[in-house]
Structure formats: structure tokens, C-alpha cells
Amino acid sequence: MSSRYDKEPFIAIRGWEHEAWEGYETIKRELDAAVKRMGKRKTVVVLECYPGVRQEELVAAFRQAFESITVVPAEDAALHPEEVDGKVERYLTDDRVFGYMAPFLIEEFYDSERIDILRGRIDAAEEGVVLVIGFGASLIARGDLFIYADLARWEIQQRFRSRELGHWRSGRREEDILRLYKRGFFFEWRMADRLKKKRLGEIDYYLDTNVKDSPKMVTRQALFEGMAQAARRPFRLVPYFDPGVWGGTWLEERIDLPKREHPYAWGFDGVPEENSLYFQYGSVRLELPAINLVFFRSIELLGEKVYARFGAEFPIRFDFLDTIGGQNLSLQVHPTVEYIRDRFGMHYTQDESYYILDAVPGSQVYLGLQENVSPEEMVADLRKAQEGAYPFPAEKYVQKYPAAKHDHFLIPAGTIHCSAAGCMVLEISATPYIFTFKLWDWDRVGLDGKPRPVHLEHGERVIRWDRTSPWIEAECVNRIEPIGEGDGWKEERTGLHELQFIETRRHWFSEPVAHEQNGSVHMLNLIEGEEATVESPDGSFEPFVVRYAETFIVPASVASYTIRPSGPSEGKTIGTIKAYVRA
Numbered sequence: 390m391s392s393r394y395d396k397e398p399f400i401a402i403r404g405w406e407h408e409a410w411e412g413y414e415t416i417k418r419e420l421d422a423a424v425k426r427m428g429k430r431k432t433v434v435v436l437e438c439y440p441g442v443r444q445e446e447l448v449a450a451f452r453q454a455f456e457s458i459t460v461v462p463a464e465d466a467a468l469h470p471e472e473v474d475g476k477v478e479r480y481l482t483d484d485r486v487f488g489y490m491a492p493f494l495i496e497e498f499y500d501s502e503r504i505d506i507l508r509g510r511i512d513a514a515e516e517g518v519v520l521v522i523g524f525g526a527s528l529i530a531r532g533d534l535f536i537y538a539d540l541a542r543w544e545i546q547q548r549f550r551s552r553e554l555g556h557w558r559s560g561r562r563e564e565d566i567l568r569l570y571k572r573g574f575f576f577e578w579r580m581a582d583r584l585k586k587k588r589l590g591e592i593d594y595y596l597d598t599n600v601k602d603s604p605k606m607v608t609r610q611a612l613f614e615g616m617a618q619a620a621r622r623p624f625r626l627v628p629y630f631d632p633g634v635w636g637g638t639w640l641e642e643r644i645d646l647p648k649r650e651h652p653y654a655w656g657f658d659g660v661p662e663e664n665s666l667y668f669q670y671g672s673v674r675l676e677l678p679a680i681n682l683v684f685f686r687s688i689e690l691l692g693e694k695v696y697a698r699f700g701a702e703f704p705i706r707f708d709f710l711d712t713i714g715g716q717n718l719s720l721q722v723h724p725t726v727e728y729i730r731d732r733f734g735m736h737y738t739q740d741e742s743y744y745i746l747d748a749v750p751g752s753q754v755y756l757g758l759q760e761n762v763s764p765e766e767m768v769a770d771l772r773k774a775q776e777g778a779y780p781f782p783a784e785k786y787v788q789k790y791p792a793a794k795h796d797h798f799l800i801p802a803g804t805i806h807c808s809a810a811g812c813m814v815l816e817i818s819a820t821p822y823i824f825t826f827k828l829w830d831w832d833r834v835g836l837d838g839k840p841r842p843v844h845l846e847h848g849e850r851v852i853r854w855d856r857t858s859p860w861i862e863a864e865c866v867n868r869i870e871p872i873g874e875g876d877g878w879k880e881e882r883t884g885l886h887e888l889q890f891i892e893t894r895r896h897w898f899s900e901p902v903a904h905e906q907n908g909s910v911h912m913l914n915l916i917e918g919e920e921a922t923v924e925s926p927d928g929s930f931e932p933f934v935v936r937y938a939e940t941f942i943v944p945a946s947v948a949s950y951t952i953r954p955s956g957p958s959e960g961k962t963i964g965t966i967k968a969y970v971r972a
Contacts, residue, residue, distance in 0.1 A: 392645035393936045398625035399667035405611040406671030416606045417454040435532030436522040440557045440577045441545040442538045442598050457517025463526035466503035470560035485567045485842050488575035490734030495525045495584050538596040541665040541678050543629050599676045615668040620686035622930035623923045623943045626679050627665045628658035637715030639813045659707030659940035692945030694908045695970045705912045705968050707940045710814040718807040719827040722848045725802050740889040741800040741818040745792050752792040752811035757861035768849050781829040788858050797883040799865040803853035878902045892971045899962045901953035909969040911943040918963025920956035
């Protein structure tokens, strides 16, 4: 069947089409004109780069654009790689996956004497363009023109995987993708985001460097107006999909994805820290990390109360886990708030839930413990299984429940769980997303041929041994409560658990349903039906069409909106699930 799922959603930015450029030739003309408008004999251009930007490509383009140019690599003033490694070592630990959130600023990795040497080189240039480029370039000079070169988190990961990109300023050549990601997550990206939040409002131009040799550029005003427009209307993130050892067939078939050597396991279309946004300025499509919108339109997007609680961080995450035609997920548990704070420096934890978007007959979910489990005996069996003595007898210790389409399983931190094969899971969770302690992985290796990391030493410390069948059945399995109904609509509360901060509401409707702002950003998914249209009662945004399985965001600044069946779904009953932060 042909999918109508939009894999390239964009936000049309109105009124700023004349301040967007695509390709090096058109960007060259704009920058050349900007330099000439200044009428100076020497023009200093500062090109601040997010870690992972292809600086060599940009330098080559500038050399072609300007006849007289002096290039000053800012990172010549950074600490030597061995110094950087020593400074961050305690935050990265020996673990392949987990570190501790590092508090560094980029200034701590630059040497003042080396900065003075580079400033001397800038002063010594008498004419032409002086290009100061690198991660930390804005520490060296303020410049006459200030450009910020950015790229999406997912693109950085692709460069890791292709071995094009390694650690920033490290003396160690790292081949392990998990360790590369860990250093980015706990150190490099945090530091780069702190600099971005400080500097982006000062730039003249913003440069999208996601596609090799195909840059896009907008003015600062066009960028910030684009973010302002996005924060006043519903929108979708740009999704991406990734294979895994337990992957299934649902995503490939229902989302119409290209065939891969290994099946798709994950789909990410509701994780602003990882996903990007497409801003369409006329014919120019700019890609920017969605986290930029969170940073610079925090209150409009999140809501005043959510911002006061979480800061400039999007606290809700929707993603897909596909085991239809695949295998079990790893048996796992997530850390308690105290543990994740003390051990990893996070201030809230990875509370989760499994909403079953689809399932084959006989599907199951592992959730909670059997009655009268001995912790010592279970941990001993997990250790022996990990050593290869015998497979872990999961059914002896862990309870299983039948899983059918539209079931909702709530998974407070500390609850042992995993989806078995046969489920298409819409995971509705708190944003921290790498803090999964695998307890047993069914004797598998990863796609890289290496054993997948198991973290029993963490997991055994956070398992809630009192969460056995009676508690799970009463608290976590299909806690569906009617909230209200009217002509052609019904609203239900499906979760999450009272220990979790996310509220989920499901609507079944054949007529328009009104949604009111409640102090929080809303994240929704069309869980049933081919199409729906989101509309503003007062026309404050254009009608917004969503299709089956698409996740979308309604900013807190939107006071009210309606959703109705549309297109092929007119006259039919369809369903959405909505998540928001509880008051």
C-alpha cells in the first residue's frame, strides 16, 4: 500500500524569501555585496562552527569567493588534544555509553596566549577578507561580519558512522560509534549549545551545512522571524529512521521507506533534541536543528510553567519501536530520578510508556516482575547469562501481558520491561533517551558485530522489586478513564502514571474536537484514520493537515485549536493521542 506519511514536512516562512540563498554561487554574491557595502580596506569575517561542520569545504568556498583572503583557523588557539582529553576524562568515564553531563564553556578550552597570537595575525593583515573560522572563532574576534555554521544532530551521527568525523580536539582515534556519540552527548554538544545560545542573536547570517557542497543561508532576521512564526502554529519535525538488530517490517511497509540491509527498528519524529526542522523561504529550504526553536522561543513553545520547571528543554518525546516481523527489545530498566541525577548529572529521568499503534495477534509486552522473585537469584541468573553460561529465563522472573492495537502500558522509572516481537510501539516518554539499562539482550550482537552493551551493574541498583503483577495490573496496564463525550467525540485519559509528569489524552471523533491551551506544549499523533486537519478558531494559523502515524506539535502560544477528520477520513471515526506536562 502507498503511504501518505510525509517524510519531508516543512514550515513555510512568509515575508522573508528575499533574505535566503542557496548554493555557494548565490551565497558568494550576497557576502561579496555585504563586504563591499562596508567600504573597508580589510573586512574580518568570523565564521563560528558547530562541532562537525566541514570547515575545509567552507574555507575552499571562501578562497574561491574572494581574491584576497587570509584564513585564521581559530582552533589553532585551542588546547592541545591531549590537554582536552585530560580535562574531560572524568566526565566521560570508561563506559561505552554513559558519562556525566559536563559543565564546560568553550572558553575553558582556549589558551589566552595563543588567542593573542591569532589576533596579531588578524591585525597584521592589511587588506582583503580575513576569515576566522572554527568552533570558538567568536572568541578570537568579533569581526565585521558574523556567520554561524550549523548542522543537525542526526547529520553529525551520520558523519560519525561514515568515519568522516571523530572527536573534537582529541588525541585518540575512536572507531566505536557508541563512544563517539557519548562524547558528543555528554560534552561537545552541551558546550556547543551553550555557545550557540550566547552568540546566535549576534550573527549577521546563519549557514545550513547539512548537505555536502549545498549550503543554504539566511539573515539573522529571517532565521529568528522563522522561529517566531513556527512557535505560533502547529508543525512537524523532520523524521528519520534507523535500523537495529530487533527491527521489524511495519515502518518500511507503512511509512514507505527504502529497503535496507537491516530492518528499521526506530523511527524518530518527535524528539526535538535529535530531529530537525525545514524552514521554506520561497524556493530555499533551510534545515536547522529543532533544538534551536526550543532555545530561542522557549516560553512561546513550551509554556511559561513548563519553561519554569525544565528550562529551555523539550520534556516530551514521541518515537517508534518496530518489532512486527522482528525480535524482542532488550529486557531493560530506566534509572530513578535520584540515580540519574547522582550518576549522570540529569535533573529528570527517562519515564516511559508504550502505546501500541499496531500489533499482530498473540503479541506481548514484558512488564514488571512475577510474585515472590528473589533479587539475588534473578541477578545471579542475569550475570550467568551475560557470561554465556545459559540464556536468561525471562519468563521465570518477568511478567508478560497480551498487547493489542491501542493498548497503553505505563512504565515508571525502575520498572523492568520490554516489548516482545510483534508490536509497533509509539513510545510516549520523557525526553532523556539514552539512559536504558539493558539487563538481557537475548544473546545478540549489534549491527557492528560487537556485543550490545549490557548495564547490569546500573540496572540492579534501580529495579523496583516491589513492582510485581498485582501492582502492574492495577497501575500500569490500560488505565483508561473516560473524561468526557459529546456529539461525535469522546475523550479518554490513558496515562501516564501518577509518578510521571506527562498526561496523555486520547480522542475518538467523527466531528471537530476542540482543544484548549492548558499551560503546556502539546505533542500529538494521529493514531487512527488516514487524515485530520488542525484549525484555528480565529484563523491565527493556516489549516494544518496531518496523516496517519504522524507526530505533530502545537506550541503553548496557540490558545485553542480544533481537529477534524478530513480528506479520505471525512465521515469516519478517527483517533489522536495528546501528551502534555501536567500542572
